[in-house]
Amino acid sequence: MDAKEKTARVFFTSNLMAWNKKINNRLMPWKGIKDPYKIWLSEIILQQTRVEQGLDYYNKFVHKYPTINDLASANENEVFKNWEGLGYYSRCKNLIATAKFISNEKLGVFPNTYEEILTLKGVGPYTAAAISSFAFNLPHAVVDGNVMRVLTRFFGIETPIDTTEGKSLLNTLAQNLLDKKNADKYNQAIMDFGAIVCKPKQPACNTCNLSKNCHSFNVSNPEAFPKKAKAKAKSNRWFIYFVPFYKNKVLVGKRQQKDIWENLFEFPKIDLNEMPSLDILNNSENAVLLKKMDMTISEIPRFNVQLLTHLKIHACFIEVDLKKEIQLECFEYVDMKTLKNLPFPKIIAAFIQTKNFQKQA
Numbered sequence: 044m045d046a047k048e049k050t051a052r053v054f055f056t057s058n059l060m061a062w063n064k065k066i067n068n069r070l071m072p073w074k075g076i077k078d079p080y081k082i083w084l085s086e087i088i089l090q091q092t093r094v095e096q097g098l099d100y101y102n103k104f105v106h107k108y109p110t111i112n113d114l115a116s117a118n119e120n121e122v123f124k125n126w127e128g129l130g131y132y133s134r135c136k137n138l139i140a141t142a143k144f145i146s147n148e149k150l151g152v153f154p155n156t157y158e159e160i161l162t163l164k165g166v167g168p169y170t171a172a173a174i175s176s177f178a179f180n181l182p183h184a185v186v187d188g189n190v191m192r193v194l195t196r197f198f199g200i201e202t203p204i205d206t207t208e209g210k211s212l213l214n215t216l217a218q219n220l221l222d223k224k225n226a227d228k229y230n231q232a233i234m235d236f237g238a239i240v241c242k243p244k245q246p247a248c249n250t251c252n253l254s255k256n257c258h259s260f261n262v263s264n265p266e267a268f269p270k271k272a273k274a275k276a277k278s279n280r281w282f283i284y285f286v287p288f289y290k291n292k293v294l295v296g297k298r299q300q301k302d303i304w305e306n307l308f309e310f311p312k313i314d315l316n317e318m319p320s321l322d323i324l325n326n327s328e329n330a331v332l333l334k335k336m337d338m339t340i341s342e343i344p345r346f347n348v349q350l351l352t353h354l355k356i357h358a359c360f361i362e363v364d365l366k367k368e369i370q371l372e373c374f375e376y377v378d379m380k381t382l383k384n385l386p387f388p389k390i391i392a393a394f395i396q397t398k399n400f401q402k403q404a
């Protein structure tokens with residue numbers, strides 16, 4: 044590291060901490076707390092989720108499950124129901140597994156080293172650094188989207204952040220910049236700075252106390268950072284859901300396979316990787332399900348769309364009044380009250396809500 048670079052690093056950390064002390068007034072319920080359970084909860088909820096969206100979920104979980112033992116002993120379907128709408132359901136599965144592990148194997152005591160926290164299900168280097176610094180003030184720098192944006196803009200880093208080289212470079216730089224005696228405050232400061240000053244669009248460069256030495260502000264365009272390798276195109280899936288009623292009950296099943304929405308419930312469906320035609324639905328192996336329900340499809344209803352990170356889900360719903368009871372592996376009939384309490388993917392939950400099936404009970 045040459046002297047110029049060293050000066051830039053010292054300037055960055057000291058000015059960031061000064062901004063945090065004098066100007067930063069961002070409030071969040073988990074900010075400044077030292078309870079590792081609540082910090083872990085907030086970090087898992089906020090993975091790939093905006094703070095505004097995660098806030099209500101955090102408050103709900105803390106209220107319903109004030110301790111890790113409460114979460115560990117809760118009914119799993121109920122926990123998934125409380126997670127409904129937040130997406131990335133593997134997070135909820137890991138949350139339950141980790142709560143049970145800590146409650147049963149660690150007597151409810153949250154681990155207090157970075158290395159041990161990193162071994163917990165659903166916890167990667169970012170989350171382990173966040174928990175160990177916020178709860179225990181351990182010297183581990185967080186590197187999330189906000190941090191990467193701030194660092195690439197300030198230091199003018201051209202290496203794409205979604206490459207191994209880019210990740211390694213940013214991890215090393217972040218760790219070198221960390222105020223090690225105040226790791227909790229520094230980590231929160233840089234994330235807050237990225238969220239409210241060095242924002243993805245229209246960063247507040249004109250009032251930024253780092254602008255004097257900020258590379259992208261002085262010689263380039265801040266919004267051109269961070270650089271990314273080519274974005275991955277979204278693939279498509281089409282789900283044709285059947286909502287089979289028999290004697291005021293409806294057939295639902297829990298998704299068991301290693302796929303999106305694991306552990307959530309759904310209706311029987313035809314799952315396709317291409318836009319379906321009536322021919323495809325009625326005349327291929329998909330017709331087995333239709334035959335069981337003694338029906339053909341004469342018109343395909345309008346599809347609703349749900350976007351996941353790399354996937355576009357198109358779902359439609361066809362209600363079926365069964366003439367006789369049918370059985371499908373892993374599916375069971377539930378009454379309308381039970382239906383309302385089961386966890387469903389967002390697109391199905393929205394369908395159930397609009398239909399108000401309660402009136403059919």
Ligand code: SF4
Pocket residue numbers: 193196197240241242246247248249251252253254257258259260265
């Ligand atoms: S000057 Fe602009 S781009 Fe540079 S750190 Fe400040 S807000 Fe970010």
